[in-house]
Amino acid sequence: MAGLGLRGAGRALLPGWALPAAPGPCPRRGCGEAAALRAMGFSQEQARRLLALQPRLGPEHREAAAAQLLLLGLSPEAAAALLERSPALLRLPTERLRERAEELRRLGLDGGRLQRAVSRCPQLFHVPRRRLEAAVRLLRERCLFTAGQLREVLETCPTVLLEEHRTLHHQFQYAYFRMGVRQKAMVQARLFQMPFAELRNRHIFLERRGLYETPHKGQTQTSNPKLKDILQLPEKDFLASLACATPEEYEVFKKLLAREEEEKEEEKEEEDVEALSATPGPVLL
Template sequence: MASSIAMRQVGRIARYTIFQPQLCVPRRALSSPAENSPLNQGPSAELSLRGLLDMGFTDTQAEHIYETVYKSRGGNTAKNTLCTLSTLIVLGLNPSSVLKLLEKCPELYTVKEARLQQRIANLRKLGLLEGSLQRVVAHHPQILIIKRKVINNAVMFLKEKCLFTSQQVTDILRDSPAIIQEDLAQIQFKFQYVYFRMGVKQAEMVKSRLFRFSLDEVRNRHCFLERRGLYETPDKKGQTTIINPKLSNILNVDQDMFVTQVAKASVEEFEVFQRLMAREYEEEDHWGDLENIKQIAPPPKKLRIDTA
């Protein structure tokens, strides 16, 4: 139903814009004293205020989009903008969401329709279906300006180097889409730290949304617990003498709750600890290399994929 409505909206804007030699201005704009405004003189036949209004944008939103395009690169940008707006609305995003998306990622104004469609199709192929796809695009629109090859390389990296299953990779993309723009070596370093040093398996990493957090955040909280005797690196058999808190309980809480409920300490203690850790990081040249982690907790002969 939503798609059919969106298609009708796109059809209306096509009729109003493609064959329209002059800009259609709403009554409020016609009555405005600013007759020399760029909004009233735009030469583009591909993009008009009337068309934007027919797509569901308010007067203010339509003027904002048109002015942004007008101040941009002119005709070619206007053509790309119309295609981009149509594609995003057909995707199921409402006009307010589309405007916020463009404000987060103005590069989308210049993306060609064919490339945009290809990238959306690729995300669907990777398992981001209706609902999940819209949320990812709305919260991290930059994923639509990244080449398919870059995204697919990151996906293969997560599967081959970190041994996540296909479904786990889809969950990571859905919950932490910004991972696509991270350096692959840093992703691997974070994975290795949590896997070897903390003894956490892939399923728990995904459940805790590990890749939303920087390695600084992860290590600070883990080491604080460890030095207070509240976290222990598992032995080769995965056993510990204490019950370690779950990774989600360590990461998915605000600082105050982490300190008081998980670490059983004061905020002041944790703040001092973080400053000391920052000094240690500098002395160790950002924590040394991966071999240091492996020496602390030697890996098993072969990592096994956690499918739980």
């Protein structure tokens, strides 16, 4: 009888009808997270994007990270975009995010400066505090930037806090001693936004074409181009308006300069080996 009942029920279904879907898991959790994000000010689309990040992560982490970024003054769209670029922020403890924001404020990055710095460089939240402090000491005590200049450097080029300190100091020394540029001009030109290798390529190229002279006691025989123009002009404009050269000439120059550097390194290694060989060994008694 049970079999007949089932067969009868099957015949009773009209064409185009379907059996009701089996009950699935309740989407209440996702709805609750989306509602919490919407309550913070995120749009439905922004909430959807945030929920797609680290889907296995507990909702409290996502909501806490989003809330901290909003407290920094970021707009919901800026906060969502920042978390998309650096989803690892979602796994940082809330206290760590709060402490790092306070540390950056103590460095002078407050208000809009802080927003722009973390938007440009979300890795600032991951850098150990001691490394941040060491970079700041280097810029203040060895590079002698004023407090105001330091704030501008950190706002426009926050990646200086991630650089190896020796590389950072070397780039400053090159601009100061080889190019004769002072701190104010470095800040205005955003010196640290350009990789050191490219800065050096452009400077030496101008120098060898007789278009740049290292100042002696603040004086030069030629009118040097401004550091801002050397750094900020796109390469084609730099070559056309400052170097008066073709891209082909610049490419050949860079290859020759790289070869020169390799030869210098080889010569230095040979000299080191010779010096080591000439050093008398221990006397055996």
